Amino acid sequence: MREQLERVYEWFDERLNISSVVEAALYKEVPVHRASVIYYLGGMTLFFFMVQVVTGILLMLYYRPSADQAFESVEFIMTSVPFGWLVRSIHSWSANLLVFFAFVHLATVFFAKAYRPSRELTWVTGCVLLFIAMGFGFSGYLLPWNQLSFFATKVGTDIAGVVPVVGEWMLRFLRGGERVTGGTLSRFYGWHVAILPALTGLVLGLHLLLVQLLSNMRELTVLTARAERMVLTARQGGVEVRDALAEIDQAVDSQIELEVLVHGFATEEGTEFDAKHAEGLEHVEKALASAQARLDELVFRRRGLVISLVFIALVLVGLAMKIHALRGEG
Numbered sequence: 001m002r003e004q005l006e007r008v009y010e011w012f013d014e015r016l017n018i019s020s021v022v023e024a025a026l027y028k029e030v031p032v033h034r035a036s037v038i039y040y041l042g043g044m045t046l047f048f049f050m051v052q053v054v055t056g057i058l059l060m061l062y063y064r065p066s067a068d069q070a071f072e073s074v075e076f077i078m079t080s081v082p083f084g085w086l087v088r089s090i091h092s093w094s095a096n097l098l099v100f101f102a103f104v105h106l107a108t109v110f111f112a113k114a115y116r117p118s119r120e121l122t123w124v125t126g127c128v129l130l131f132i133a134m135g136f137g138f139s140g141y142l143l144p145w146n147q148l149s150f151f152a153t154k155v156g157t158d159i160a161g162v163v164p165v166v167g168e169w170m171l172r173f174l175r176g177g178e179r180v181t182g183g184t185l186s187r188f189y190g191w192h193v194a195i196l197p198a199l200t201g202l203v204l205g206l207h208l209l210l211v212q213l214l215s216n217m218r219e220l221t222v223l224t225a226r227a228e229r230m231v232l233t234a235r236q237g238g239v240e241v242r243d244a245l246a247e248i249d250q251a252v253d254s255q256i257e258l259e260v261l262v263h264g265f266a267t268e269e270g271t272e273f274d275a276k277h278a279e280g281l282e283h284v285e286k287a288l289a290s291a292q293a294r295l296d297e298l299v300f301r302r303r304g305l306v307i308s309l310v311f312i313a314l315v316l317v318g319l320a321m322k323i324h325a326l327r328g329e330g
Contacts, residue, residue: 055090055094063077224255233295239295
């Protein structure tokens with residue numbers, strides 16, 4: 001079974017180059033400079049999205065998306081379901097934090113100029129994700145089916161209704177009719193738990209893939225990760241890897257300095273970037289060569305050990321046969 005899965009993986013890897021993405025994902029350094037905190041904003045947004053998924057699934061177990069039972073089901077969750085009040089509160093507050101960190105992440109990416117070539121598609125998918133997050137918030141606001149959510153949805157759809165040319169169509173599309181009714185509730189619930197999550201999964205997967213594939217430091221990152229794994233294998237085999245580790249450390253330093261140049265808020269990529277990138281590649285190539293030499297040494301040692309064990313085994317067999325022959329003569 002394992003061999004079949006490996007063959008399937010190799011088949012996809014030959015066509016999609018999955019291994020390079022995996023290597024880049026396994027090795028990621030966060031630059032240490034005055035704006036280091038901005039590198040965590042995307043991850044924090046993703047974390048709050050996962051909180052939304054988990055708490056939303058739990059709320060779906062008790063929520064009833066109908067005009068007659070929606071409000072009562074929310075009251076039941078808040079008052080009778082064990083820890084229901086906590087799950088709903090976490091869902092509500094994490095939704096606010098999700099939108100907040102998405103906005104901050106978008107702003108920092110813009111001011112850090114991380115939308116420049118070749119990262120335009122990453123920027124576009126990020127903007128789409130922000131609009132989807134706002135759609136989540138708007139569609140979920142109606143689900144408690146109380147007066148506040150009812151009139152807030154009415155105002156929100158009225159705003160869409162005044163858009164020139166397509167406003168009237170948008171209003172009916174959002175409400176499912178002329179007024180906010182139980183049909184509107186069912187429609188918003190479908191968007192909230194089915195359509196928007198499906199869109200988010202597709203766009204988010206593409207966004208994360210592009211973050212890895214379109215990085216200016218991808219080649220350096222992948223090669224550094226490969227060198228680290230080779231060094232780790234050699235070290236576990238008891239081989240001295242000090243020289244390779246020193247080159248890897250210098251390659252990592254080059255990668256961090258490259259990240260600072262790319263996201264330095266006032267620094268354009270150019271000659272300095274190319275020079276630092278070439279320096280990092282030089283260090284990582286030396287690390288790969290040193291690591292490969294250490295691996296060759298490890299293989300030589302293991303072969304020598306196997307040959308020695310075979311020789312000892314043959315000697316012992318010969319001695320045993322000789323002793324047996326001597327006893328037979330005696």
